[in-house]
Amino acid sequence: MIEDMLRTPAAVQDSERHTAHNYHPLPVVITSAEGAWVTDVDGNRYLDCLAGYSALNFGHRHPTLIAAAHAQLDRLTLTSRAFIHDQFADFCRELAALCGKDLVLPMNTGAEAVETGIKVARKWGYQVKGVPAGQANIVVAEGNFHGRTTTIVSFSTDSDARADFGPYTPGFRVVPYGDLAALSEAIDEHTVAVLLEPIQGEQGVVVPPEGYLPGVRRLCTEREVLFIADEIQSGLGRTGATFACEQEGVVPDMYLLGKALGGGIVPVSAVAADTDVLGVLKPGQHGSTFGGNPLACAVATEVVRLLATGEFQRRSAALGERLHAGLRGLIGQGLVAVRGRGLWAGLDIDPALMSGREACERLMERGVLAKDTHGSTIRLAPPLVITEEEIDHAVAQLTAVLAG
Known part of the structure; x- marks a missing residue:
């Protein structure tokens, strides 16, 4: 047969x-x-x-991305961040320009980008906003999917992702997606960030109500809270713009990027923000051996250039x-x-x-x-x-x- x-x-x-x-x-x-x-x-x-x-x-x-990978494989693949390599500056500069931000922090996976965003927001809250030590909270949305690390599943509302992985990390408040009133009520003097997907992917490609993202931006500005946009799935061309936030006329304080940034060849993620946010990190406080490696930067720089054409x-x-x-x-x-x-x-x-x-x-x-x-x-x-x-x-x- x-x-x-x-x-x-x-x-x-x-x-x-x-x-x-x-x-x-x-x-x-x-x-x-x-x-x-x-x-x-x-x-x-x-x-x-x-x-x-x-x-x-x-x-x-x-073909453009494969050619970049082949060329880099013949030259240099890894140095760690203990040294600087010749692909690093172009990647960071060109991605920062694409995002309209000052700085970029490269990592590997989307979950690492989210974890980085959480750490940066907390440190910003303590050093810039003046939140008392250990009291920072971050507001997130029901139906979110930001990854599967123990910290991230601590604020998931998906029982498959969350059940039996406790004890859970504190410091997060969950509100209904698309509900500005609930978001406003959840923000207090110790809130350092609102972390959202502009469109919820894993939940079933859920688009928020009209006016929601601009409302989030307004609330964050008024209450001195960082707006963190998880554009790992929605960003880099997927929705018909470089970022889904663009289509609502919104600029977040921090972009979390991944997935398409690696061109389907290598895992690449990044956090992009201005100096007053990402500048809170000092040497030794965060990093990754493979984050921003030469092979990843060579491919991702070509990704950014493809996107720059529109x-x-x-x-x-x-x-x-x-x-x-x-x-x-x-x-x-x-x-x-x-x-x-x-x-x-x-x-x-x-x-x-x-x-x-x-x-x-x-x-x-x-x-x-x-x-x-x-x-x-x-x-x-x-x-x-x-x-x-x-x-x-x-x-x-x-x-x-x-x-x-």
């Missing part, structure tokens, strides 16, 4: 044999990729509509309109809601029809890869290099899945 010749079942089984089961991946084993497409061990091609949770905004193996932001905005128009046409035909902005969408499937997992499995069978979250919701975040025809193809496959 042909099924007996397939490599995928054995490869899936082998991959699960010696790993902790902290993920529940779709049963596809990818061996190569280019642009918006991936190929599995059996030669099947799939349209990647997840893009590594936005880590692959520029597609798989973007091409990918324009593509995301224009193609996002096409994607959302197609998806909205499926409301009442298996979808009950569509949310998002740019090339980023959260789709609520009628739970009587199927679960989000089932929808993703059926899409996979039809050559499209997506990811479910929270029961009957699936997320689409294709690479920004996707074409109009490929978007139409993805919507057509989803239409077929919903039709049964």
